[in-house]
Amino acid sequence: MYRDKGCAQIGIDDVGKDIRLCGWVYRNRDHGGVIFIDLRDRTGIAQIVFNPEPLLTVGGPDTQGDTHKTARHLKAESVIIISGQVCRRPEGTENHDIPTGMVEVHVKSLEVLNMSDPLPFPIDEGGEISETLRLKYRYLDLRRPEMVANLITRYKSCKVIRDYLDEHGFIDVETPVLTKSTPEGARDYLVPSRVNAGAFYALPQSPQLFKQILMIAGLDRYYQIVRCFRDEDLRADRQPEFTQVDLEMSFVDMDDVIGVVEGLLKKLFYEIKGQQIDTPFERIKYKDSMARFGNDKPDMRFGLELRDVSGLIKDSTFKVFQDAIASGGIVKGVCGKGMASYSRREVDILTQEVQAMGAKGLAWIKVKDAFESPIVKFFQEGTLREMADMLGAQPGDMMLFVADQESVVNDCLSRLRLDIAKKNGLIGAQDNFVWVVDFPLMEWVPQEDRFAALHHPFTSPTDDDIKAILATEDMNNDERARLTSKAYDIVLNGSEIGGGSIRIHRSDLQQKVLGLIGIKAEEAMERFGFLLDALKYGAPPHGGLALGLDRLIMLMTGAQSLRDVIAFPKTQKAACPLTSAPSQVDKTQLRELHIRLNIED
């Protein structure tokens, strides 16, 4: 062993002991005589001291002189090993900002294990560094204490999760990374097969089908902390490869899965953040979430709920609202808390924002002593008062309305609602977990001119809907749109952190549901016939859920980006600045894979 302890593991109990430490030179303070160096490793920082005169307790003044000279010229991030005596710091020189601030090590010998070149960017400051540079020199970036802390939080969270699931009878089973293209869902990452000319593996978007197969195999309870891949464009909270806490259980219904996951999150937040969260979590129906918050991941830490005023304004003479309703749309509003003082210009900016989301415009009515707006003349005084009541608007607020098709209205107002809350500091400090339940089974996708599964094609309908589906030959569009699934999403502070469902475990029902979303029997057999076959041989009722680990850790650490909780993340173009992946490959490799490139200029 090179060392006796980690840098931050020395303390008042070690005073008087001789000790060896290794680490990186974090900061070097040369006072001409005495030299202080902050020595850093994963555990933290220790102050080591070089005195110009040899300590009385040790011999060799000549070596001491050399040591002092070497210490003076140590460059930042050089790796050194020292031995010396742990001493209590002199009265008045303690540093209460660091855990080891009561002590310091008086160095007797110093060896430079590896001198560092000048750094491409400073790692000892809080200042923002270009992310490309950070990713290119990720090994330096990861030395920063906050990055170390994030990775440690991530590791500890995984350990808590594994321990919890182990205690609840789950076993970790690995599933293939080279697998088959997934039905529905996102674009697959493909891997060409050398030995099967023209054939491709796909990287899994999730182990969905495998975990169902494991249930059919009788594994009873499975989990995996597993890498998943989706070849879609990125966002701050989206990476091309990401990690899921994937779990599946047999002989369960929705409440069982929800119970296990609530227990998991409760334990996780307690162990990692010391935070007590109350279970069971609130549940909200999809339909209600859309109505009250305009999306299926409601941030319920604040009010400002959306209200449908279509009924109220029936008799108004405001043509914009009338036209929207006449063409099948609705009018909804949200309360702009404290925004009655907004200037024309500020309102214009809001208008542009909703227009960017697809709305034709934004109607506003300021609530002051009277109602103020170019459009008040179209409404009865009583109607205006009722609007204000519905929206909870007080004097000083501004009512904001969008009139359009329901989806556009919800889209615009849900974002507007979040904006208003952020700008006005209305977001409560208490974490809010909520289950969104009763999702539609399928939805109409205009671009593809068909229905598609909202969750995925293996999601079970509710018991009533199962009966209805099995009892009829076919269903019309209205009937299909009304089907409800046993799917559930877990939402934390307006971010979806996971989702799952009870699966279909009967072959006949699965066939019918596939039919309803327009997947033909032949196509189904070709793409996931193995699952359909498996359902015929004694598949137990089962269901599960997957948590997005990266996003969860991001929320728990307060990181601004997923990239800050992933050791080696990719840029928005899915590139890795450290390794320069993806990159071109040798022609020979392509030939072996039976691939010829066809790149347009």
Place this chain on the structure above:
RNA sequence: GGGGCGGUAGUUCAGCUGGUCAGAACGCUGGCCUGUCACGUCAGAGGUCGCGGGUUCGAGCCCCGUCCGCCCCGCCA
């Protein structure tokens, strides 16, 4: 695929209406300093203004194209 913002010293940035605009801070190099902890202090070095083209007497600044990064829409649970 579309929209927005950005790219100037090793780093973070400033650079006005095109004309002392090649600048600051930190870092780096060398010196001084025995109790600092973002030590202090003196001196010095350091630039293809992302890249290509254009307008102009003159471009870091204006125009066109392009590359890269970030945020958002589409896409994606």
